Amino acid sequence: AQKVTQAQTEISVVEKEDVTLDCVYETRDTTYYLFWYKQPPSGELVFLIRRNSFDEQNEISGRYSWNFQKSTSSFNFTITASQVVDSAVYFCAPLTTSGTYKYIFGTGTRLKVLA
Amino acid sequence: EAQVTQNPRYLITVTGKKLTVTCSQNMNHEYMSWYRQDPGLGLRQIYYSMNVEVTDKGDVPEGYKVSRKEKRNFPLILESPSPNQTSLYFCASGGGDLYNEQFFGPGTRLTVL
Numbered sequence: 001a002q003k004v005t006q007a008q009t010e011i012s013v014v015e016k017e018d019v020t021l022d023c024v025y026e027t028r029d030t031t032y033y034l035f036w037y038k039q040p041p042s043g044e045l046v047f048l049i050r051r052n053s054f055d056e057q058n059e060i061s062g063r064y065s066w067n068f069q070k071s072t073s074s075f076n077f078t079i080t081a082s083q084v085v086d087s088a089v090y091f092c093a094p095l096t097t098s099g100t101y102k103y104i105f106g107t108g109t110r111l112k113v114l115a
Numbered sequence: 116e117a118q119v120t121q122n123p124r125y126l127i128t129v130t131g132k133k134l135t136v137t138c139s140q141n142m143n144h145e146y147m148s149w150y151r152q153d154p155g156l157g158l159r160q161i162y163y164s165m166n167v168e169v170t171d172k173g174d175v176p177e178g179y180k181v182s183r184k185e186k187r188n189f190p191l192i193l194e195s196p197s198p199n200q201t202s203l204y205f206c207a208s209g210g211g212d213l214y215n216e217q218f219f220g221p222g223t224r225l226t227v228l
Contacts, residue, residue, distance in 0.1 A: 006157075033214045045158075045205060047216035091157060095214060101165060102173055103148065103217075105158040 002027040004094050006106035013082050014114050020078045021109045023092030027073075029053075033095040034068065034075045039108070040088040048090075051075065082113045117142045119220035121206050127226045128196055136191045136223050138206030146209040147189040148173070148217065149181065151202040158205065164189055196227040 003026045013019045025034060036048040049059065051068050059066045063080045079086055092106040119140045128134055140147065148163040150173075160173030164183040178200055180192040189208075193200060203224050207217040 035216060043203075043222055045207075045219035047218070050214070050216055052214070093158075097214070100171065101146070101163065102171075103150075103158075103160050103163075104174070105150070105160075107155060107157040 002029070002094065002096055002104055004092055004104050004106045006090075006092055006109050008109045009107070010110040010112070012112040012114060015084060016081050018078060018080050019082050019111065019113075020076055021090050021092075021111065023075045023077070023106055024073050025075060025092070025094045027094070027096070029096060029098045031097050033097070035093040035095065035103075036066070036075075036077050037091045037093060037105075038088045039091065040085075045091075048077075079111075082111075084113050084115050087111060087113045117218070119206055119208050119218050121204075121220040121223050123223060124221060125224050127228065129228050130197055131195050134193050134196060134225075136193075136204060136206075136225070138189045138191065138220060139187050140189075140208040140218070141187065142208060142210055142218065143186065144208035144210035144218075145186070146217070147183065148207045148209075149179070149189070149191045150205045150207065151175065151200075152205060152222075153202050161191070161204075196225075198227050201225060201227045 005024045032053045038046045065078045067076045089108040089110045091108045122137045149161040150158040152158045159175045162181040164170045206220040209217040
């Protein structure tokens with residue numbers, strides 16, 4: 001059975017600090033996809049990034065960066081120089097591909113960036 | 116404008132009164148899905164559909180029905196709602212290959228009394 005864990009329930013940082021959100025995905029599948037979504041206080045869900053299990057290259061997009069390590073089943077997300085607008089709930093969401101195409105969302109990490 | 120629409124956005128109903136939440140997308144996506152969001156539990160997938168007439172259960176399908184008669188529409192049906200189905204519901208669609216990101220609707224807040 002697959003399991004996704006976002007152990008950090010809530011994180012508070014002061015603006016301009018760097019912050020890393022953790023996600024661990026335990027599965028026996030060798031092929032899978034991992035997504036991060038953001039849910040700001042307004043409630044909509046916004047896609048941030050997709051990675052597949054074969055690609056362990058880190059990725060940087062502006063202030064966002066992602067670190068995927070298959071050996072530890074971790075797919076972490078870092079925001080550099082955080083801003084108040086980054087305040088949101090962040091969800092890690094693996095997609096299973098072994099016979100089904102089900103998404104499993106983590107319980108989310110609420111990030112509060114204080115001015 | 117590319118979007119996923121849900122109706123109604125808010126609904127208060129009583130136990131046992133059948134209801135339907137509609138979902139429509141204009142992006143010609145093959146994959147559509149329904150989720151419920153509850154505090155502390157994240158989003159849980161109810162049903163998904165990989166194409167017309169193809170639907171499958173997610174993690175929490177009990178008490179729900181879906182149908183996919185057309186590519187653009189994926190209604191969620193509660194035949195006999197109960198208070199434990201009070202939740203925030205999201206519809207989503209995804210296109211291109213099946214591993215692309217999902218686009219989410221604005222959500223439907225349902226209260227069952």
